[in-house]
Each structure stands twice: as structure tokens, then as C-alpha cells.
Amino acid sequence: MFSLSEENYLKAIFHLQSAYKSGVSTNALAEEMQTKASSVTDMVKRLSDKDLVNYKKYQGVKLSEAGKNAAIEVIRKHRLWEVFLVDKLGFNWDEVHEVAEQLEHIKSEKLTNQLDKFLEYPKRDPHGDPIPDSQGNFSVANRVLLSELKKGETGICVGVKDSSAEFLQYLDKNKISLGKEIYILEKEDFDQSMLIKMDGNELRISNQISTNLFIKTI
Amino acid sequence: MFSLSEENYLKAIFHLQSAYKSGVSTNALAEEMQTKASSVTDMVKRLSDKDLVNYKKYQGVKLSEAGKNAAIEVIRKHRLWEVFLVDKLGFNWDEVHEVAEQLEHIKSEKLTNQLDKFLEYPKRDPHGDPIPDSQGNFSVANRVLLSELKKGETGICVGVKDSSAEFLQYLDKNKISLGKEIYILEKEDFDQSMLIKMDGNELRISNQISTNLFIKTI
DNA sequence: AAAATAATTTAGACTCATCTAAACAATTGA
DNA sequence: TCAATTGTTTAGATGAGTCTAAATTATTTT
Numbered sequence: 001m002f003s004l005s006e007e008n009y010l011k012a013i014f015h016l017q018s019a020y021k022s023g024v025s026t027n028a029l030a031e032e033m034q035t036k037a038s039s040v041t042d043m044v045k046r047l048s049d050k051d052l053v054n055y056k057k058y059q060g061v062k063l064s065e066a067g068k069n070a071a072i073e074v075i076r077k078h079r080l081w082e083v084f085l086v087d088k089l090g091f092n093w094d095e096v097h098e099v100a101e102q103l104e105h106i107k108s109e110k111l112t113n114q115l116d117k118f119l120e121y122p123k124r125d126p127h128g129d130p131i132p133d134s135q136g137n138f139s140v141a142n143r144v145l146l147s148e149l150k151k152g153e154t155g156i157c158v159g160v161k162d163s164s165a166e167f168l169q170y171l172d173k174n175k176i177s178l179g180k181e182i183y184i185l186e187k188e189d190f191d192q193s194m195l196i197k198m199d200g201n202e203l204r205i206s207n208q209i210s211t212n213l214f215i216k217t218i
Numbered sequence: 219m220f221s222l223s224e225e226n227y228l229k230a231i232f233h234l235q236s237a238y239k240s241g242v243s244t245n246a247l248a249e250e251m252q253t254k255a256s257s258v259t260d261m262v263k264r265l266s267d268k269d270l271v272n273y274k275k276y277q278g279v280k281l282s283e284a285g286k287n288a289a290i291e292v293i294r295k296h297r298l299w300e301v302f303l304v305d306k307l308g309f310n311w312d313e314v315h316e317v318a319e320q321l322e323h324i325k326s327e328k329l330t331n332q333l334d335k336f337l338e339y340p341k342r343d344p345h346g347d348p349i350p351d352s353q354g355n356f357s358v359a360n361r362v363l364l365s366e367l368k369k370g371e372t373g374i375c376v377g378v379k380d381s382s383a384e385f386l387q388y389l390d391k392n393k394i395s396l397g398k399e400i401y402i403l404e405k406e407d408f409d410q411s412m413l414i415k416m417d418g419n420e421l422r423i424s425n426q427i428s429t430n431l432f433i434k435t436i
Numbered sequence: 437a438a439a440a441t442a443a444t445t446t447a448g449a450c451t452c453a454t455c456t457a458a459a460c461a462a463t464t465g466a
Numbered sequence: 467t468c469a470a471t472t473g474t475t476t477a478g479a480t481g482a483g484t485c486t487a488a489a490t491t492a493t494t495t496t
Binding site: 025026027037038040041042057058 | 442443444445446
């Protein structure tokens with residue numbers, strides 16, 4: 001079994017690793033964990049002693065197979081609990097993160113698997129992220145950022161990259177939600193903003209927004 | 219907010235306090251917490267500094283109003299999660315304790331109250347213990363131990379005093395569950411064992427069993 | 437390629453929660 | 467009542483996880 005802190009580090013390394021496709025640097029991990037580089041070095045050594053990561057001084061850190069499995073298990077629990085909170089307890093998608101951050105550390109295989117069953121084996125969490133199954137397998141999404149679409153193209157909103165409450169509330173306010181069809185009317189060259197059509201209405205979207213919305217093209 | 223360890227101490231003091239109706243001794247608390255007396259003294263001092271307990275050297279410890287409220291909140295969460303595990307996730311009543319011990323520390327008022335609502339405001343947990351409402355109020359049960367009934371009396375099984383897996387499994391094996399009607403056919407003077415009638419069948423019950431089953435007389 | 441800068445690690449300290457061993461206080465009983 | 471026993475507290479140490487400040491290594495710049 002791993003400590004709460006160890007699990008959080010493994011999760012953070014997993015996320016950074018898939019974002020940067022290489023060894024994760026101490027500073028990047030410190031930034032992600034909201035802590036100091038020296039604390040990261042200490043923890044990374046402990047994780048290395050437990051063979052959860054491969055670490056060589058000054059060369060960043062990578063998850064071992066065991067570390068990766070542990071990280072995926074935590075992510076599975078996090079996303080299942082998010083589905084529970086939204087679907088069963090009536091939470092909004094911008095309210096679930098902190099609570100799921102706590103629930104993801106509950107240790108009981110039976111709990112996780114029964115929850116999965118109770119929720120009818122959901123494939124994605126409320127933000128469109130894939131949920132690993134009990135074997136740790138999950139679909140790597142066939143999706144692109146809205147910012148990559150060109151004028152005249154259409155896509156369906158399938159996920160968010162930033163799942164901060166602020167961004168999600170912005171989306172709520174503009175009635176943008178998963179499953180919505182979006183058509184690109186115009187795209188400005190100088191600031192990358194776009195004019196989109198959704199539900200028959202026109203809406204202007206900044207680059208900051210379009211680079212945080214995942215789209216499935218149709 | 220309180221730490222996991224602080225919450226566990228508050229809960230333990232609450233349970234011992236209502237059992238012994240006076241200040242809780244260091245050794246009793248050490249026994250309940252499965253730790254050493256010196257560790258208890260340390261923690262009790264910290265709780266006292268935070269005004270969660272009243273403590274004077276060598277005179278045991280009592281919960282303050284704030285400490286009592288915190289303890290009740292933890293107990294409320296513990297029992298609500300137990301209901302969730304049994305009613306929604308199909309756990310047996312002997313499997314819920316350790317998981318609920320973890321879930322009871324999740325901090326989110328909204329979560330607790332929405333869970334309560336989702337479960338339709340249950341009054342008792344799977345072991346028959348009362349669940350405090352969001353104001354901390356709960357019915358102090360009008361119940362007696364089975365061992366207190368006399369020959370010829372009848373009662374309904376409403377709770378267990380010992381909720382260890384071993385005891386609960388014994389009850390399962392003998393088809394004793396909450397709601398069952400029990401009639402006392404015989405009571406032995408020398409060992410306090412009793413012959414009971416339940417579901418039309420006769421069953422011999424040792425004193426150890428009858429002192430751990432709560433009954434409502436009818 | 438040496439100097440400046442940035443990234444990383446080490447050293448030493450802190451808090452929380454625990455422990456053992458020793459000291460001290462309270463209770464019991466001869 | 468005073469000695470023995472039991473209960474409780476203190477002193478000092480430990481491990482996890484964190485911090486600051488200083489030292490070390492890597493990378494960039496000139």
C-alpha cells in the first residue's frame with residue numbers, strides 16, 4: 001500500500017509524463033505538486049527505493065511498470081467518484097474535483113469495483129476523460145483541440161483539457177457542454193479567436209477557450 | 219479542520235464517554251485506540267490546546283461542546299457510508315467497517331448532506347445504530363440487551379453491540395438479523411444461556427451472544 | 437571555453453504522531 | 467500508614483513529509 005502523498009506524486013508524474021513524453025523534471029513536478037524542488041527530490045528518492053519510479057540524479061524521473069499501475073488505479077478511482085458525485089449526488093461538474101481528490105485514496109478493491117458496477121461501468125468522467133477499467137485499460141481518445149479546427153468544419157464537444165472550476169463555469173454560462181455540436185463560422189488570424197455556431201446561436205470564443213476544449217470531428 | 223488522527227481520538231472518546239458516563243482514562247483510550255498510554259497523553263494535550271477536550275493531568279478527559287460536535291459529525295459520516303455500502307453497493311454488514319473508517323474522514327459538507335438525501339435520510343445504519351442528522355441530533359435508542367429478557371418475553375432484534383465481522387458472521391450463520399422476532403423459551407441460571415424461538419425454529423444462545431444483541435420489547 | 441544563470445541536490449531543521457524507558461502520582465492493601 | 471502496585475506523564479528518539487539555505491551540477495551566453 002502507498003501513502004496519500006506517494007499516490008499523489010505517482011498521479012502527478014503520470015500526467016506530466018503523458019504530456020511531455022519523456023522524463024519528468026524536478027521543477028515540473030514541484031510546480032504540479034505545489035511544493036518545493038527539494039521536497040520533490042526527497043520523495044522521488046523514496047519512490048525510487050520502492051521501485052515505483054526510475055530516477056537518476058539530475059535526469060528526471062519516469063514511472064516504472066508498478067508505479068504506472070498504481071497511478072492508473074488512483075486515476076480510475078478519481079474518475080469513478082466524479083461520475084458518482086455528478087450522476088448520483090447531483091454535483092455540478094465544477095464542484096467534484098476536490099472531493100474526488102480525497103475519495104481517490106480510499107483503499108478497497110471491492111469498493112472500487114462495486115462502485116464501477118453501480119455506475120454501470122462508465123467509460124468517461126464528467127469532463128470527458130476516459131475511465132480505466134479494473135485491468136487498467138482505457139481508450140486513448142481520438143480527439144483534437146477545438147483550436148485545431150478550420151473554418152467550415154464541424155465537431156462534437158467531448159472533453160475539457162482544463163477542468164478548473166473557473167473554466168467549467170465559463171462553459172456553463174455559455175451553455176457549452178459535452179455532446180454539443182460546434183460549427184466554425186470564422187477564425188481570426190491575428191488572435192486565433194473563432195466565431196462558432198452552436199444550438200443555432202453564434203458565439204465568439206477566445207484562443208484560451210478553444211485550446212482547452214476537446215472535439216471529435218464528424 | 220481536524221487531522222485524521224484527531225478525528226479518530228474524538229470518536230473514541232465519544233464512544234467511551236457514553237459507555238462510562240464520566241471522564242475517560244488514559245489507559246481506556248489507549249486500549250480503544252490500540253496505542254500506548256504515552257501517545258494518548260500527547261494527543262490529549264494537543265486536543266486540549268484546541269479546546270476540543272477538557273483535560274487535567276491524572277483526571278481523564280472529556281469532550282468539550284466543539285469536540286462532541288466534531289465526533290458526532292464523524293459518526294454521522296461513518297454510518298451514512300455504511301448504509302451506502304450495504305444498500306447501494308451490495309456489501310454485507312460484516313464487510314463495511316474498515317471501508318467506512320476511511321470514508322468517514324472525507325471532508326465535504328455537501329457530500330455528506332447529498333449522500334444523506336440520496337439514501338433517503340436513513341435513521342439507522344446496517345447494525346442498528348442511530349444516524350445523527352445534519353444538526354447532530356439522533357435518537358437515543360429505547361432498547362435493551364437480549365440478555366435482560368426473561369423467560370416468556372418477546373422482543374424484536376434492533377441492533378448489535380459488537381459489530382465485529384466474527385460476531386456478524388455468527389449471526390448470519392444462525393439467520394439472526396435485524397427485525398427478527400425472538401421469544402425466550404428457557405433461560406439457564408448457571409450460564410445465562412437461553413433457548414429462543416425465531417422463525418418457528420428453536421435456537422440455543424450463549425450469554426456472550428445475548429449480551430451483544432439489542433432488542434426492542436413489544 | 438569560461439562565466440553567468442538555471443536546475444537540482446544536500447544539509448539541517450521543523451511538525452505530527454508515534455514509540456520506549458524512566459519518573460512520578462494515585463490507589464490499594466497489609 | 468506506608469509499601470507495593472497500578473496508572474499516568476515526561477523525556478528523548480524515530481519516521482514521514484515538508485521547508486529554507488547552501489552547495490553542487492547542467493545549461494546558456496558571451
